[in-house]
Amino acid sequence: MRYSFIAAVAALLAMSGCRYSEDPTAGAGTGSDETVAVGDDVTSEFDNVAVVDETGEGGSIVPPTQVPFDQLYQRVTDVSFEPVYFGFDANSLQPGELAKIEAVADHLRERTDRVVIVEGNCDERGSNEYNLVLGEQRAISIRDYLVTLGVQADRIQQKSYGEEKPAVTGSGEEVWAKNRRGEFALYQR
Numbered sequence: 001m002r003y004s005f006i007a008a009v010a011a012l013l014a015m016s017g018c019r020y021s022e023d024p025t026a027g028a029g030t031g032s033d034e035t036v037a038v039g040d041d042v043t044s045e046f047d048n049v050a051v052v053d054e055t056g057e058g059g060s061i062v063p064p065t066q067v068p069f070d071q072l073y074q075r076v077t078d079v080s081f082e083p084v085y086f087g088f089d090a091n092s093l094q095p096g097e098l099a100k101i102e103a104v105a106d107h108l109r110e111r112t113d114r115v116v117i118v119e120g121n122c123d124e125r126g127s128n129e130y131n132l133v134l135g136e137q138r139a140i141s142i143r144d145y146l147v148t149l150g151v152q153a154d155r156i157q158q159k160s161y162g163e164e165k166p167a168v169t170g171s172g173e174e175v176w177a178k179n180r181r182g183e184f185a186l187y188q189r
Helices: 002-016 095-110 128-148 173-179
Strands: 114-121 156-162 181-188
Touching: 095 114, 095 128, 114 128, 128 156, 128 181
Parallel strands: 114 156
Antiparallel strands: 114 181
């Protein structure tokens, strides 16, 4: 069943044809060649299910009926964490961003009464559908790394905002780079 689900998602993505239509003269790259691939999960905003590798490690399946933390718990405002930035059209974690995720993991291991929603965001380029999927993939990459750092998977949820919640408005690479990010919303159980 897992393999038919993976095949169905892959076929859907292939048929959708959603890709960035980048101006080849713009010179936007994917960032550093040194990236850390943490997950190959493929999901969309409609699935709310992360695909787990064959060993069952590196992620968890989040049932679509699970109530979002922001509907169950009180938002924590006394602590905040730096956003994790991504390269253009990428969901791989860059080595320089890992310490930011490690700080969140340290906090969650110390405060077992807290949970987190990882929010994936994109810049304005690309279709809404593509950006929602890419934002989800970014959030999953962060979630997977948190799990490898010892945070229980059931304490982490992910959400994609695509391009709908820009950190900075405007156009140009400086603005777009600040909008390609993952953010952390902490909640108290």
